[in-house]
Amino acid sequence: MPSTENPGVSTDHTADAFKRRFMVRFVTVLIGGMFLDGFILGILGTVITPITHELNFSDLWEGLVAASALLGIMIGAPLAGWAGDKWGRKPLFMADMGLFVAASVLQFFVDSAWQLFVVRLLMGIAIGAEYAVGWPLMSEFSPARLRGRLLCGSEVAWYVGFMVAFLVGYILTTSTDVSWRIILGTSTLIALVLFIARIGLPESPRWLWNVGRRDEAVAIANKYMMESKDITDIAHEDTRKGTFGMLFSRQYWRSTLFVSGFWFCSVTPYFAIATFAESVLKNYGLSSGLAGGLGLSAVAAAGVVVTVLYIDKIGRRILTVPPQWLCTVVLAIIGLWAGAPPVIVLVLFLVFSFFNAMYTAITGLYPAEVFPTEIRGLGTGFGAAVSRLGAAAGTFLLPWSMTNLGTSVTMLIAAGVALVGAALSQWLCPETMGKNLSDTAVGVGH
Structure with a gap:
């Protein structure tokens, strides 16, 4: 048996094939969670009009329901991150999908604005937990040489989920008499399949080592992890308890500022524009809101694919950093060129979506790399909560801003948010490619 002070590598000749199958399964269930996140956010935009008519939404309730899942993420992500660091990744990884299944079923029965708000708030809490537990868990099992590709690859699923939801919702609302409750509830089947697929997944060996359960950590690492250097790196873990205050300590405050600020500035403009793609594009004279909305999501998915292909190479x-400066310029052009031809505006929005998605794909990777195991979940959860504060604010305020401030000012505000993100990343963005987690989790600037 390998020493608990120096984890060894299993010599079983069937181990490699087993580990590959495990990694495929694990990546699939994580990608499924990201697909669900994109799906529930994308599907709402296609049925918000019939919901508003049937439930007599005021402008306030329309904004609250649109932002409810994002508000839920703000609650669920830090709480689940704290709980995952304290009690383990595995139980939270099951519980969040169980909550999602239950909340998704409740969508079939809502009959008031406040009920829909609460149900989607619960779904958001589950998704927030998915961020705070799923990404750290994936980073702790992934080979260092593939970690960027695997974690960023999950973002492809988010955009695909958003795009599929937009298409499914549009077809069902325009070609059938299916109730909006059924359209929203289509997420239930996906969630149930993912819940079942997660049964039996192991606990993170890094978390086990960190809390002093070294024999279990060694056994799981040898059974499931693919490369010897990643297994032996587990022995470099500290055995200490994480605290919320560590996020703002001298060693980690830069990591916390970078992760949360970069994430906030990445998603805020995109969520606002994509959620209300039809109305935003129609304000610029583009009659086909469907084509524009699908185009934004499809081009964004392509941008993530580019990042996945090159994240572990360049x-x-x-x-x-460079894509953020480019997006700042593109949004500023849209805001300043008030009389731009509609086709030029559409191209600019597509360019923004592509490059914004390139760097947004990395938002879940950085917290997994720059925080140590004892606060990896908490750091990811805090960053996700801050990011969704921006996304919720953008989603809630965009309709008001478009009406009261105009499209040009609204786009200039979005450009300002992108500018802050670009400057922050220019200052703090670290290079972590190919490094073990013990080497990357020392804090930005150390």
Whole structure:
């Protein structure tokens, strides 16, 4: 048996094939969670009009329901991150999908604005937990040489989920008499399949080592992890308890500022524009809101694919910093060129979606790399909560801003948010490609 002070590598000749099957399964269930997140956010935009008519929404309730899942993420992500660091990743990874299944079923029965708000708030809490537990868990099992590709790849699923939901919702609302409750509830089947697929997944060996359960950590690492250097790196874990205050300590405050600020500035403009794609594009004279909305999601998915292909080849920083400056310029042009031809505006929005998605794909990777195991879940959860504060604010305020401030000012505000993100990343963005988690989790600037 390998020493608990120096984890060894299993010599079973069937181990490699077993580990590959495990990694495929694990990546699939994580990708499924990201698909669900994109799906529940994308599907709402297609049925918000019939919901508003049937439930007599005021402008306030329309904004609250649109932002409810995002508000839920703000609650669920930090709480689940704290709980996952304290009690383990595995139980939270099951519980969040169980909550999602239950809340998704409740969508079939809502009959008031406040009920729909509460149900989607619960779904958001489950998704927030998915961020705070799923990404750290994936980073702790992934080979260092593939970690960027695997974690960023889950973002492809988010955009695909958003795009599929937009298409499914549009077809069902325009070609059938299916109730909006059934359209919203289509997420139930996906969630149930994912819940079943997660049964039997192991606990993170890094978390086990960190809390002093070294024999279990060694056994799981040898059974499931693919490369010897990743297994032996587990022995470099500290055995200490994480606290919320560590996020703002001298060692980690830069990591916390970078992760949360970068994430906030990445998603805020996109969520606002994509959620109300039809109305935003129609304000610029583009009659086909469906084509534009699908185009934004499809091009965004392509941007994530580019990041997945190159993240472990050319590094994190080059895919993070320059695209943010480009998006700042693109949004500023849209805001300043009030009389631009509609086709030019559409092209600019598509360019924004592509490059914004390139760096947004990395938002879940950085917290997994720059925080240590004892606060990896908490750091990811805090960053996700801050990011969804921006996404919720953008989603809630965009209709008001478009009406009261105009499209040009609204786009200039979005450009300002992108500018802050670009400057912050220029200052703090680290390069972590190919490094073990023990080497990357020392804090930005150390």
